[in-house]
Amino acid sequence: MSKRKLSRQQRWRIEKIQAERARRAEQLDARDADRLAAGEYGPEQPGRVIAHFGRTLDIAPEGDGAAVRCHLRANLEGLVTGDRVIWRGARDGSGVVVARAERHNVLERPDARGQLKPVAANIDQILIVFAVEPAPHANLIDRYLVAAEATGIPPVLVLNKIDLLPEDGGELRELLSRYEALGYPVVTTTTAYEDGLAALHERLAGRTSVFVGQSGVGKSSLIGCLLPGEELRIGALSKDSRKGTHTTTTARLYRLPAADGGELIDSPGIREFGLVHLDEQQVTEGFIEFRQYLGHCRFRDCRHRLEPGCALLAAVERGEIHPERFASYRRIVDSLDDA
Secondary structure (H helix, E strand, O other): OOOOOOOOHHHHHHHHHHHHHHHHHHHHHHHHHHHOOOOOEEOOOOEEEEEOOOOEEEEEEEOOOEEEEEEOOOOOOOOEEEOOOEEEEEOOOOOEEEEOOOOOOOOEEEEEOOOEEEEEEEEOEEEEEOOOOOOOHHHHHHHHHHHHHOOOEEEEEEOOOOOOOOOOHHHHHHHHHHHOOOEEEEEEEOOOOOOHHHHHHHHHOOEEEEEOOOOOHHHHHHHHHHOOOOOOOOOOOOOOOOOOOOOOOOOOOEEEOOOOOOOEEEOOOHHHOOOOOHHHHHHHHOOOOOOOOOOOOOOOOOOOOOOOOOOOHHHHHOOOHHHHHHHHHHHHHHHHHHH
């Protein structure tokens, strides 16, 4: 489908808005330069972006200090929640960010135009939340795992609402065992019991985490329990469909009081991340048990369908790759073709 052409008036309006933004940024930067030269800002100090609003950010100083509302120098672009920065405080309680430290990793999502856009940085783990209800599907879990693997950030599976599980664990326990055998950590949680989040607190301690998962699995309820002093809107489970309703907040980093040194970056844009920006090769590499076989097929362009000499198909036949995981892989690749 061809892109819609803008009229001359629309192009003029866009150019005018962009020019005005650039002019304001230049004025602000010139003012900062004068204040820096006059010694109105304090010494450089490290901090972390806990929220951002355009060119204005909330910066948490190292230690237990209160957040400081800062703005960016004009030569700094693209900061996101979780970035580590160097900033300087002003006498009026505000501040200016003067540099960004190197990122360990970055979590990206495609924007409305399909271009990848960073939404959070310096994350230690992605917690993929699913629940006894709505009943999870292995293919959905696999999609989240593949998306997480593509980021290079370690994923953790979190099964919520375990108070609804049958005593023997049922099919879900068998499914979890399959992922544990692949090396994925699994944490079980419930908000129905007093100690139902103990394992989650232990997993969060000392790490910066993000939660992802479909609506209705209890992400907002878990976050609400982890952050009792924060106002978070929780979407109820629809009685008809047993699917969750979507809730919205802006991206923000929270310090978790019950998880020693733990931090949480929460945003709906993060919670709903997916596969739309991945290609077939990235999906294939996202199935971690496939990796030792990749490059060993008879044909270099093997798509692992019915080709003779396919190393993945041979591994499935030998029982080295679970047939349901391979079937899930094929469904994901076919969905990319459909898209």
